[in-house]
Amino acid sequence: MDYPVSKLMPPSSLCLLTKSYWAICWVSLEAIIITIGVVASILLLVIICCCCYCCRKCRQRSGRRVTEEEERFIRDQEEKRMQSLQRRHERKVKYDEIRKKYGLLQDSDHPYSRYENE
Numbered sequence: 055m056d057y058p059v060s061k062l063m064p065p066s067s068l069c070l071l072t073k074s075y076w077a078i079c080w081v082s083l084e085a086i087i088i089t090i091g092v093v094a095s096i097l098l099l100v101i102i103c104c105c106c107y108c109c110r111k112c113r114q115r116s117g118r119r120v121t122e123e124e125e126r127f128i129r130d131q132e133e134k135r136m137q138s139l140q141r142r143h144e145r146k147v148k149y150d151e152i153r154k155k156y157g158l159l160q161d162s163d164h165p166y167s168r169y170e171n172e
Contacts, residue, residue, distance in 0.1 A: 153159045
């Protein structure tokens, strides 16, 4: 009997699924459907596994990038702290010179130091 071309699956009134053949005489339509389902599910599983693997790798890279950014941030903070300490020391030296000049330092041997009331 010729296959009804207008439909993909033959109606059950014509023949059972196990006894119907499509395009190839030695493979039943039921086997083709099962094979396509298995192959499609395996491909879907492989695609999902690849996506999960790639996402994990991306997260690891981004995690590493975060730590690199944190290290750079810490280095920048340390550098700014050192510059701040250096500026603070320079200001202290400058202020001490000014205090020494006007005799405001306690342990000053400067000739223009303040006179103490005797």
